Amino acid sequence: MSTGTPYTETANRILLKKQGKTQIYALCTSHSWLLPFDGLVIPVGYQGGIGGFGRAFLAKVGQTYSEVSFVGFIQKQMSKNKMSDVSPDQPLLMALPSEINLAVSQLQENEAERFTILATVESNSESGRIINVSNAAKAAAATIRLATKQRLTRLIIPLLGSGVNGLNKQEVAIAMLQAIDRALATNQSKNHVIEEVTIVDRENITGILRIAALRLNDFLAQSPKNDLPSGQDLLNIEQEVHALAEVLLMRSLEPPLAVGILGGWGSGKSYIMHLMQQKMTQIRSQPVNEQKAWGNLASCDRDSVEEQLSPYVGHVYQITFDAWTYARSNLWASLMETILFELNRQLILERQLKDLGVDAYAGGKIWEALNEMSDLQRRELFYEAKLTQEQLEDLEKSGSHSQVENLLWESLKTSRKREKQALEDKEKELQEEKKKLDDKIRQVQQEVAEIITNKPEQEIWIQQIKDELLEKYLGKEFKDFGSLVLVMLN
Numbered sequence: 001m002s003t004g005t006p007y008t009e010t011a012n013r014i015l016l017k018k019q020g021k022t023q024i025y026a027l028c029t030s031h032s033w034l035l036p037f038d039g040l041v042i043p044v045g046y047q048g049g050i051g052g053f054g055r056a057f058l059a060k061v062g063q064t065y066s067e068v069s070f071v072g073f074i075q076k077q078m079s080k081n082k083m084s085d086v087s088p089d090q091p092l093l094m095a096l097p098s099e100i101n102l103a104v105s106q107l108q109e110n111e112a113e114r115f116t117i118l119a120t121v122e123s124n125s126e127s128g129r130i131i132n133v134s135n136a137a138k139a140a141a142a143t144i145r146l147a148t149k150q151r152l153t154r155l156i157i158p159l160l161g162s163g164v165n166g167l168n169k170q171e172v173a174i175a176m177l178q179a180i181d182r183a184l185a186t187n188q189s190k191n192h193v194i195e196e197v198t199i200v201d202r203e204n205i206t207g208i209l210r211i212a213a214l215r216l217n218d219f220l221a222q223s224p225k226n227d228l229p230s231g232q233d234l235l236n237i238e239q240e241v242h243a244l245a246e247v248l249l250m251r252s253l254e255p256p257l258a259v260g261i262l263g264g265w266g267s268g269k270s271y272i273m274h275l276m277q278q279k280m281t282q283i284r285s286q287p288v289n290e291q292k293a294w295g296n297l298a299s300c301d302r303d304s305v306e307e308q309l310s311p312y313v314g315h316v317y318q319i320t321f322d323a324w325t326y327a328r329s330n331l332w333a334s335l336m337e338t339i340l341f342e343l344n345r346q347l348i349l350e351r352q353l354k355d356l357g358v359d360a361y362a363g364g365k366i367w368e369a370l371n372e373m374s375d376l377q378r379r380e381l382f383y384e385a386k387l388t389q390e391q392l393e394d395l396e397k398s399g400s401h402s403q404v405e406n407l408l409w410e411s412l413k414t415s416r417k418r419e420k421q422a423l424e425d426k427e428k429e430l431q432e433e434k435k436k437l438d439d440k441i442r443q444v445q446q447e448v449a450e451i452i453t454n455k456p457e458q459e460i461w462i463q464q465i466k467d468e469l470l471e472k473y474l475g476k477e478f479k480d481f482g483s484l485v486l487v488m489l490n
Helices: 005-012 052-061 066-079 098-108 134-148 169-187 206-219 238-248 271-285 291-292 302-308 331-355 364-371 375-384 389-397 403-456 457-474 474-490
Strands: 012-020 022-028 039-043 092-097 116-121 124-125 130-133 152-159 196-201
Touching: 012 039, 012 169, 022 169, 022 206, 039 052, 052 098, 116 291, 130 364, 134 152, 134 169, 169 196, 169 206, 238 271
Parallel strands: 022 196, 039 116, 039 152, 152 196
Antiparallel strands: 012 022, 092 116, 124 130
């Protein structure tokens, strides 16, 4: 069991796994509040009563706060949040009372605002209280959601329900770890990441949790689309791959350089390439001015020029070439064709943006989103949706890359709706013209029928004899021609 100082408490933690950018630890301790935290989970009953963990915490840092006064403080916070009770799906977050927060700051020698999350494994029903491991998992997941929403970075969670409520520690530990892992995977946003989650207990449960963590890594269910080189980082290699991508883009790195990624089928080679492309695109999207890209060319002081430059190389043109798809053709010719085609494609995008007044050095979310679109989609946006400089500036000021991408797709969708409407209008015009033509044909037919009806019977009889004689002695073709001449003469 770990005891003593904040340093020893932190040093004695066991890293179980990484979920994205969050590190999940386990620690056997009876002094978990010595760990650096901005969020501390305290197990409570559904009506706000505290258990052994909460009592031990108050005994150390509560000072003027007794159990009764702290429970009264909880009841006030529940009333303020219009909560009749705490449930596994709905924990209560509240700032630590100032006196308690000050005591924690003195213990940790670090002043900061701290919060506590009151979580319970008890759910109330018509048949009475329900206390089970499933509720512990629900409460752990809800705690992660609440901590992410509050933008907390370091969270301490004790085993829930394994004290006064008597749930099996092993079952609770495994269920909570699985729930925390899933909740981190689905609730972490690009704008905020919980850095650390530490699961604590007075008994040593690290061995159980380590086995459970290994099972999560090895047997986590895969998506039906798991052959795509994208999605959740189940290999926990994002930081290492992004570091490699940064090194490859460093201005100080002298080419030529070749990097090989070797591994068996399904080991994650394509996913590593995806992460590298993602990071390189992110760096390419960073805005730089001309001086950062090229330095002050008028200066003769090389050191001064080097200091002004961006640490990364200038424009990066990423080109993907799948050699195996050209195995039956001329490989070198196919490689050169791909390089020239991709360079042309990316340079055209820069020229299109430049024509709209967007600086090529600016990079930005607009370039990143447009670069991922096909040539046809970009052509529609530039020439049919007719994006303006003002629209692009507004898009660049909007939120994340995904929001910009969504707005561009909306512009494309609006353009296609206009095209569809124009086609429908043109089709209606054609239908109306066809109707007019049909009416004209019927009118002419009616006039011809009236003329024939009004002709004397003798004229009709003479015409029939003429037609028969012409066809008999001169043939059908001459008869038709002769009839035409007669009509014209008449």
